[in-house]
Amino acid sequence: MTNTTGAIARQRHYTTLRGASREVLRQTWSIGWDDPGYTTQFGTPPNPAPRHTATSLTKVLGDAQWLYRGACLACAWEGPDQPKRDHAIEDAHDHTHPGWRTLPIFDRPPGAKGHKTWLLHVTERYPAGRFDAGGPLRLYAEPYARRHKAGAAPGGGFALYAERPHKATPPETRQLTLE
Numbered sequence: 001m002t003n004t005t006g007a008i009a010r011q012r013h014y015t016t017l018r019g020a021s022r023e024v025l026r027q028t029w030s031i032g033w034d035d036p037g038y039t040t041q042f043g044t045p046p047n048p049a050p051r052h053t054a055t056s057l058t059k060v061l062g063d064a065q066w067l068y069r070g071a072c073l074a075c076a077w078e079g080p081d082q083p084k085r086d087h088a089i090e091d092a093h094d095h096t097h098p099g100w101r102t103l104p105i106f107d108r109p110p111g112a113k114g115h116k117t118w119l120l121h122v123t124e125r126y127p128a129g130r131f132d133a134g135g136p137l138r139l140y141a142e143p144y145a146r147r148h149k150a151g152a153a154p155g156g157g158f159a160l161y162a163e164r165p166h167k168a169t170p171p172e173t174r175q176l177t178l179e
C-alpha cells in the first residue's frame with residue numbers, strides 16, 4: 001500500500017493492482033467513474049494537469065458504504081470524506097475555483113436555436129476568462145440532469161447543478177384556490 005495522496009498518485013497506484021481481487025480494488029481510492037482522469041485498473045493513469053482541475057476519488061468502506069473525496073489533477077490536495085459524490089465534486093471546486101458558490105445559477109439553454117444568445121448572456125454574467133480557465137457553470141437541476149457533469153461547461157469545466165428554490169405560494173393565491 002502507498003500513503004501517497006492526490007488523484008494522480010492514487011490512480012497510478014490503482015492501475016498497478018491489475019491482479020488484485022474485486023474486494024481490494026473496491027477498497028482502494030481511485031478516480032470516480034466518468035470524472036476527469038478516470039480509468040479502470042487496466043488503463044493508463046492521467047498525467048498531471050497544468051492547472052488545478054477538479055475530480056473525485058472513491059472507494060468502498062466495508063461491504064457497501066461508498067466514500068468520496070474531492071481531488072485535483074494538478075496537486076496532492078484531497079477533500080474530506082463525503083457520502084455523496086456531488087458533495088466531493090463541490091469540495092474540489094472550493095479548491096480549484098474558490099468563490100464558485102456565489103456565481104449566478106442559470107436555466108439550461110432553451111434549445112439549439114437559442115443556444116448562442118444564451119451562452120453570450122451566461123458568459124457576460126460570469127467573471128471574465130472564468131470558463132477558459134476551466135471554471136464551472138452553475139445550472140438549475142432538472143429531473144433528467146442533476147448529477148454534476150465534467151466537461152459540460154463552455155470551457156470544458158463542470159456543470160454544477162443546484163436545486164431550484166421552492167416558490168412559496170403567496171397567501172392571497174392560496175385563498176383564491178380555496179374559493
Ligand SMILES: [Zn+2]
Nearest residue numbers: 052072075077
Ligand atoms: Zn490542486
